Amino acid sequence: MATKIRLQRHGKKGYAFYHVVVADSRAPRDGRFIEKLGTYNPNTNPATIDIDFDRTLTWVGTGAEMSDTARAILSYKGVLFKNHLIKGVAKGALSEADVETKFEAWMNDKGAKITKKTEGHSDSIKKAESDRLAAERKTNTDRAAAIAAKNAPEVEEVVEEEAPAAEETPAAEATEEATTPVPTPEKDPVVEAAKEAKKEDEK
Incomplete structure (x- = not known):
């Protein structure tokens, strides 16, 4: 009987999680299985994996x-890495102590990477939340300002009256008088007739 390690779906639509099982390769995906090895939940970041390592x-x-x-x-x-190291022991390339040392170093490095990823994800979540709150505060402030401007009483425009023209200066008046023509006095007809008669007598 060919055995296969595969995933068996559980959960609900939009939120599925899986059991890691050993089953007959001919059995349906969600059918009978030989042994359950662990669980896998891809809905978290990073994904949650819990397995029986030794089994x-x-x-x-x-x-x-x-x-x-x-x-x-x-x-x-x-x-898979531990299985690879064990094969090295079977071939005589490694000792049991070497296997444990190499695997422990690998696990420490892997753990550091997972921790860094988790912290980075947490920081990104905090930053996104901070940006969202800042945007929400700005929106509320703009909305309050718009409402206040709409409800404020209208201010009537005050039209300033034109100031009266300044009085002309004496110099300007003098110039205007100088340029105004002086009317010529009319001649008296009687006086003119007397002057003409006198001129005739003298001749």
Whole structure:
């Protein structure tokens, strides 16, 4: 009987999680299984993976096949790397102490990467929340200002009257008088007739 490590779907629509199981490769995906090895929840960041490391390593060592997703999960948890090191012991390339030392160093490095990713994700969430609150405060302020401007009483425009023209200066008046023509006095007809008669007598 060919055995396969694969995922078995559970949960509800839009929020699925999975059981990591060992099952007959001919069985339906969500049908009967031989052994449950752990769970996988992709709804968290990073994804939550909880498996029985020793039992999973035993099944991998006996040659159980793996689906692509199951292989990625076991690689992430270090099962495949530990199995690779154990094969090195079987070939005489490594000792048991070397296996434990290398695997512990790998786990420490992996843990540091996961911690860094988790902290970075937490910081990004905090920044996004801070930006959202700042944008919300600005929107509320603008809305309050618009309402205040709408409800404020209208101010009537005051039209300033034109100031009366300034009085002309004496110099300007003198100039105007100088340029105004002086009327010529009319001649008296009687006086003119007397002057003409006198001129005739003298001749």
